[in-house]
Amino acid sequence: MTRVPARLQLLNLLRWFREYSISWGLLSVIYSVTATMILQPLLEQAFQREIHFAPLWFLTCATLLVPGVIESIGFPPVPWLVRRGKFKELPVFMRTYLRHEFRRGSTWIAVLGVVIGGMMLPDGLRALWIMILLLPSQRALYSVHRWRRIAQGFLPSNGGVALVDAFTVSQLVQFLVAWGAFVLSGVLPLELAWKYGVAGGCAVIAASSVALEGDSGRPWLVNFFSLAVAVLAGYLVLAFPAVALAVLYFRHAARSTLGSRLKSVEHLDEDSLVP
Amino acid sequence: MKTLSFHNFNIGRKAHKLLLRLDAQAWGPGLHVIVAPNGYGKTTLLQTIAGALPPLQGEVKVDGAKLDPERDVLYVSEYLTFPKFIYPSEWIEFMSGGQSSKDESEWIRAFRLEDRMGEYVGRLSQGERRKVTWIGAHVSPKPILLLDEPLDGLDLLAIRSAREMVADWKRRGRCVGVVAHQVGEVLDLADEVWLIKDQKLVAWNDVMPQSFVDSGPEIFRKSVLEFYTVTDTNLVTK
Numbered sequence: 001m002t003r004v005p006a007r008l009q010l011l012n013l014l015r016w017f018r019e020y021s022i023s024w025g026l027l028s029v030i031y032s033v034t035a036t037m038i039l040q041p042l043l044e045q046a047f048q049r050e051i052h053f054a055p056l057w058f059l060t061c062a063t064l065l066v067p068g069v070i071e072s073i074g075f076p077p078v079p080w081l082v083r084r085g086k087f088k089e090l091p092v093f094m095r096t097y098l099r100h101e102f103r104r105g106s107t108w109i110a111v112l113g114v115v116i117g118g119m120m121l122p123d124g125l126r127a128l129w130i131m132i133l134l135l136p137s138q139r140a141l142y143s144v145h146r147w148r149r150i151a152q153g154f155l156p157s158n159g160g161v162a163l164v165d166a167f168t169v170s171q172l173v174q175f176l177v178a179w180g181a182f183v184l185s186g187v188l189p190l191e192l193a194w195k196y197g198v199a200g201g202c203a204v205i206a207a208s209s210v211a212l213e214g215d216s217g218r219p220w221l222v223n224f225f226s227l228a229v230a231v232l233a234g235y236l237v238l239a240f241p242a243v244a245l246a247v248l249y250f251r252h253a254a255r256s257t258l259g260s261r262l263k264s265v266e267h268l269d270e271d272s273l274v275p
Numbered sequence: 276m277k278t279l280s281f282h283n284f285n286i287g288r289k290a291h292k293l294l295l296r297l298d299a300q301a302w303g304p305g306l307h308v309i310v311a312p313n314g315y316g317k318t319t320l321l322q323t324i325a326g327a328l329p330p331l332q333g334e335v336k337v338d339g340a341k342l343d344p345e346r347d348v349l350y351v352s353e354y355l356t357f358p359k360f361i362y363p364s365e366w367i368e369f370m371s372g373g374q375s376s377k378d379e380s381e382w383i384r385a386f387r388l389e390d391r392m393g394e395y396v397g398r399l400s401q402g403e404r405r406k407v408t409w410i411g412a413h414v415s416p417k418p419i420l421l422l423d424e425p426l427d428g429l430d431l432l433a434i435r436s437a438r439e440m441v442a443d444w445k446r447r448g449r450c451v452g453v454v455a456h457q458v459g460e461v462l463d464l465a466d467e468v469w470l471i472k473d474q475k476l477v478a479w480n481d482v483m484p485q486s487f488v489d490s491g492p493e494i495f496r497k498s499v500l501e502f503y504t505v506t507d508t509n510l511v512t513k
Contacts, residue, residue, distance in 0.1 A: 077360050077395070084362050084393075092373040099365060100358035149356050154370070156326030157345040 024220060031224030036060045038228055039131075042235045046127040063131070064223050067110065067139035075105025093155060097147065097166035098173075101140070107174065110136040114178040119187050126188070130234040133200050134227060136174045137207040140167065141223050144211050152262050160212055160258030168208035168251075175204045195238065202247040203234030209251040212261040276448040277347065277418045278303045279324070281476075283333035286316065286323040295320060297476045298333070304448040305466030306441060310458055312503055315471040317454040318353065321421040324452070325350030337419070349415045353423040353454075355404050359397030363388065363407045366396055370411030382410045385436040402428040409437055413444075420444065421452045426460055434460055458499075459492035470502065 036057040044051050082102045087095035101107055117132040144167065151159030179200055183193045207230035213222050236243045281297035295316040309317050322328045324335055326344030335342040342348070349370070357366060367379065383389050386406040391399060396407065405428045412420050426434060441464050444451055455461060462468075468479035468487045479487045482502070487495055 079360075084365065085368075092369055095373075096358065096361060096365060096369045100360050103360040146356055147358075150358075152327045153325070153350055153352055153356075155345055157343070 027221055028224060031221060031228065032057060032061050032064070035224060035228040035231065038232050042231070043127075046235070047124060060227070064138065064220075064227065067135055067223075068142050070106050070110050070113070070135075071139045071142040073106065075109055077103045077105055078108060079103055081108075091162065091165075093151065093159070093162040094166040094169060097163070098170055101170045102173075106139060107136065110139045111174050111178045115181045115185070118178075118182045119185050121187075126192075127235070127238065129182070129196065130199055130203055130238060131231060133175060133178060134203060134207055134230050134234075136178070137171045137204060137226060137230070138223055140171065141211060141226055144222065148212065148262065156262070157259065160262035161255060163262075164208065164211050164255065164258055167211045168205060171204045171208045172201065175200060195241070198241060198244055199234050199238035202237040202244050203230040205251050206230045206233035206247055209254045212258060276304045277337050277450050279342070279419060279450055280336045280339075281333070282336060284323075284330055284335055285332040286319055286328070286330050288319055288328075294331070294474050295471065295476065296474055300469075300476055300478070302450055302452060303466070304450050305445055306461065306464050307450070307452045307467050307469060308458060308461060308465045309452065309454045309469045309471070309476075310499055311471035317471065318423055320476070321350055321423055321452060321454060324348060324419075325421055347417055348419045348421060349412055349417040350421045351408050351412055351423065351425065353427065355401070355408060357396040357404060360395050361397075363392050363394070363396055363399070366407055367411045367414055370408070371414040372416055374414070374416055376414035379410065379414055382413055382436070382440065385439070386410065386433055400428075402430060402433065405429055406433055409433075409440060413440055418448075419450045419452070423454050424456065425453060426455055426457045438464060458495065462487065462492055462495060470499075472502070 036053065039060065040051060040053060040056055043056070082099050087098055090098065113135050114133045117135070118129045121128055121132075144163070147163055147167075148159075151163040155162055179193075179197050182188055183190075183197075188196060207226045210226050210229050211222065213225045233243070233247045237247060279302040281300050284297040285294065286297075287294040297320075309320070311317050319328065323330050324342070324344070325348045327350060337343075337347055361369075380389075383392065386409065388403065388406055388410070391403055396404060399407070405425070409425065412422065412425075426437065429437060438461065441451065441461065445464070445466075453461065458468075465487065470477050470479060470482065472482070483498055485494070485498070490498060
């Protein structure tokens with residue numbers, strides 16, 4: 001195999017940086033800092049202690065990279081979980097999405113991570129579970145741009161709605177599995193289980209409702225945006241359960257703008273498989 | 276039987292300095308082949324008709340009514356994006372909009388895919404994936420098919436099956452737009468050949484002295500080369 005000379009590799013790297021450093025780098029910093037700024041007072045209030053900004057920002061960025069790693073590792077599929085031709089009663093786009101998503105090893109590794117992560121949390125830091133349970137949605141966002149191409153190609157008018165609906169249903173199923181296992185583990189007292197269930201569900205709905213945001217049509221920006229929205233929704237509902245109604249309203253309102261979001265990516269062509 | 280008509284339909288991409296104007300052309304039932312050099316807007320044209328890209332101006336009508344891409348048009352990209360862990364039958368079902376087709380299994384046999392239906396799409400070769408999209412296009416209920424380089428990666432036997440499929444579509448009155456560089460494989464089936472010149476879509480018979488059907492693949496190829504050798508102003512330079 002011909003090896004690309006180091007000089008060309010370096011040139012490619014520099015040109016990649018020149019092309020994307022502003023759009024990806026700057027906006028990523030803005031989103032991550034925003035997410036951290038939202039997170040900091042909420043966590044300080046939850047844990048009744050001062051949390052420094054810099055380590056929290058680092059933690060936020062690192063957390064955003066973990067799902068990308070899970071998504072990029074080719075875990076073996078779990079074909080026995082979803083047999084061929086399942087979900088016939090669902091809309092055609094949703095059934096295709098769910099069959100694929102539920103057969104993937106990465107999907108269930110992330111769910112397992114949520115359960116184990118939750119069980120490892122000490123009592124005083126239990127509220128962090130709301131953040132951990134965003135792992136599956138953050139993982140799925142790393143490949144949503146490829147589904148976006150499929151939706152754009154085959155369902156140009158309603159593909160945005162179809163994709164976000166499928167994404168939301170998939171994420172809610174994964175959340176229910178993780179939450180059920182978490183509750184059954186006995187770590188979470190039963191009186192808190194419902195509170196965390198509602199807050200977690202709202203966080204997942206909020207995270208899913210912005211799955212088509214980020215004009216580049218690539219992961220990273222959409223991950224930051226989704227994390228910020230979900231953390232805000234999750235912790236606000238945890239503190240004030242009535243905010244759940246506002247989350248549902250905003251989800252409904254966001255749905256009506258999805259048609260135009262689908263077309264914000266100009267380049268359709270990419271010879272690739274959804275991982 | 277559907278006829279597409281273009282009304283002051285301008286398409287383009289600023290990033291590619293591309294502009295293409297269509298007005299008063301019509302694509303009736305049958306096979307329409309678009310031939311033009313790379314970067315002249317063939318793919319952009321198909322994607323804009325299919326509603327995946329917004330037009331700069333104007334509209335497309337189907338039988339005089341506004342085109343609804345989601346209801347009327349199936350666009351199959353040159354580049355195939357598949358979910359890795361989906362079976363071919365499930366992808367065909369997706370392309371069919373969930374409707375079943377009587378002759379699906381016949382075409383699966385014709386394309387020699389029957390032994391591969393139990394594999395995930397991600398484990399098929401590029402050519403086999405292309406075959407899956409052909410069968411998906413066949414079972415699609417949409418009357419207008421736009422295929423971008425649909426012959427890429429197909430072996431000779433599969434090309435024969437694809438030609439039979441196109442002939443079947445023509446009998447059913449489907450309107451099929453194809454962008455293909457391997458024009459010789461479908462030239463005898465074509466009802467019209469379209470060329471792109473000076474940012475306009477022009478019918479072969481309006482600019483060429485000889486019918487593309489009578490010319491045969493070799494003369495056709497030479498005619499196209501001569502046609503595009505003359506400098507034209509297709510690319511927007513300002």
